[in-house]
Amino acid sequence: MTQSLKAGQHQFRSGCSISRTLELFGDKWTLLVVRDLMWHGKHTFQELQRSDEHVPSNILSQRLRRLMDWGLLSRTPYQDRPVRYAYHLTGKGRSLEPVLLQVMAWGHENLDGGLYDPETGVSKS
Amino acid sequence: MTQSLKAGQHQFRSGCSISRTLELFGDKWTLLVVRDLMWHGKHTFQELQRSDEHVPSNILSQRLRRLMDWGLLSRTPYQDRPVRYAYHLTGKGRSLEPVLLQVMAWGHENLDGGLYDPETGVSKS
DNA sequence: AAAGAAACTTTAAAAATGCAAGTCACTAGG
DNA sequence: CCTAGTGACTTGCATTTTTAAAGTTTCTTT
Numbered sequence: 001m002t003q004s005l006k007a008g009q010h011q012f013r014s015g016c017s018i019s020r021t022l023e024l025f026g027d028k029w030t031l032l033v034v035r036d037l038m039w040h041g042k043h044t045f046q047e048l049q050r051s052d053e054h055v056p057s058n059i060l061s062q063r064l065r066r067l068m069d070w071g072l073l074s075r076t077p078y079q080d081r082p083v084r085y086a087y088h089l090t091g092k093g094r095s096l097e098p099v100l101l102q103v104m105a106w107g108h109e110n111l112d113g114g115l116y117d118p119e120t121g122v123s124k125s
Numbered sequence: 126m127t128q129s130l131k132a133g134q135h136q137f138r139s140g141c142s143i144s145r146t147l148e149l150f151g152d153k154w155t156l157l158v159v160r161d162l163m164w165h166g167k168h169t170f171q172e173l174q175r176s177d178e179h180v181p182s183n184i185l186s187q188r189l190r191r192l193m194d195w196g197l198l199s200r201t202p203y204q205d206r207p208v209r210y211a212y213h214l215t216g217k218g219r220s221l222e223p224v225l226l227q228v229m230a231w232g233h234e235n236l237d238g239g240l241y242d243p244e245t246g247v248s249k250s
Numbered sequence: 251a252a253a254g255a256a257a258c259t260t261t262a263a264a265a266a267t268g269c270a271a272g273t274c275a276c277t278a279g280g
Numbered sequence: 281c282c283t284a285g286t287g288a289c290t291t292g293c294a295t296t297t298t299t300a301a302a303g304t305t306t307c308t309t310t
Contacts, residue, residue: 014177017232018225019161021310024236027154027266035143043289054140056268061289083278092235100143102227107142110217111149152297158289170257186258207307209256 002030022072029055030063031103034096037073043086044078067093149195154180155188156228159214159221162198168211169203192218 012020025031031054036051038043049060066075072093078086089096137145150156161167174185189212192198197218203211205245214221 012236013179016160016177017229017236019157019178019232020236021232022156026151026156028147028151028172029267031147031151032141032144035141046286049288052141053144054138057289058291059237059267060271068165082274082287086202095235096231099224102224103146104142106221106224107144107146109222111142111145112136123153154298171255173259181301182258182302183260184298207256207305 022065024066029053029059030067031096033060033063033067034072034093035100037089038097038100043088044084045087046089072096073109096117129202138172149191154178154184155192156221156225158185158192159197159218159223162212162214162218163222163225169209170212173212197221 010023012023014020032051032053032055033048036048040051042048042051045057045060045064048064049055049057055063064073064075068075070092071090073087073089075085075087077083126230135148137144137148157176157178157180161173165176165224166171167176170182170185170189173189174180174182180188189198189200195199196212196215198212200212202208
């Protein structure tokens with residue numbers, strides 16, 4: 001039994017937009033799923049599962065359901081017999097692109113290079 | 126003993142800048158601490174603990190340590206007898222502002238009603 | 251001496267995560 | 281028909297993280 005909170009039934013911790021956004025994306029996987037759907041042309045469960053970061057299948061399943069519940073993506077069958085589904089971002093989902101770009105830019109400028117040494121302040125791979 | 130993973134010893138899951146950023150900020154609290162330091166003029170442990178979202182004290186403690194380990198903020202004594210500390214963002218920490226603004230904008234437009242103005246510090250639902 | 255405050259830490263329970271294995275609906279081959 | 285294989289999940293269970301509440305430490309004030 002899963003508890004997939006629909007957006008309409010969710011009680012936010014506070015009125016802050018940052019806090020609210022974190023209640024949806026405040027984990028290590030959700031934005032990666034959005035990244036792969038948005039830029040990497042991955043649309044099936046299997047393709048999404050085979051990202052560089054190796055998201056566990058149960059986590060992926062739960063995240064896809066949550067994103068659908070929130071109206072950020074939709075699922076459509078791409079074949080019958082047997083039925084197989086493809087996931088696509090909705091307009092709301094695609095509106096996350098500026099967020100993703102900003103996060104990527106920050107990471108690129110500050111976390112690039114594999115390992116970061118706080119002693120020297122030097123990044124190294 | 127608590128495990129405060131120093132940045133230098135941290136092994137990233139992948140080379141993706143988004144994934145890397147999520148390994149630091151992929152939780153429900155870290156960005157809120159940054160928000161309060163950046164815009165709300167909160168600098169002591171107690172002030173940070175009294176946010177609208179009520180971060181548990183052990184989580185706050187751990188997050189502050191992590192952010193310091195990563196060089197995003199620093200701690201300085203603001204009084205002796207007894208010694209009390211104030212936390213401040215470093216330049217690197219302040220460089221998160223565009224990310225925060227983008228996240229806030231998205232939440233404001235999509236998560237219904239969570240108004241927050243960094244200028245006035247006003248939030249209302 | 252007693253009470254209070256700030257900044258944490260500890261403890262135990264609850265929830266989330268990660269890994270491996272299993273299920274279900276079919277299809278293709280022998 | 282029987283077996284193997286594929287895609288999309290689900291289940292079980294051990295591990296990790298989060299949470300709420302209570303406790304600790306240091307020093308000041310009454």
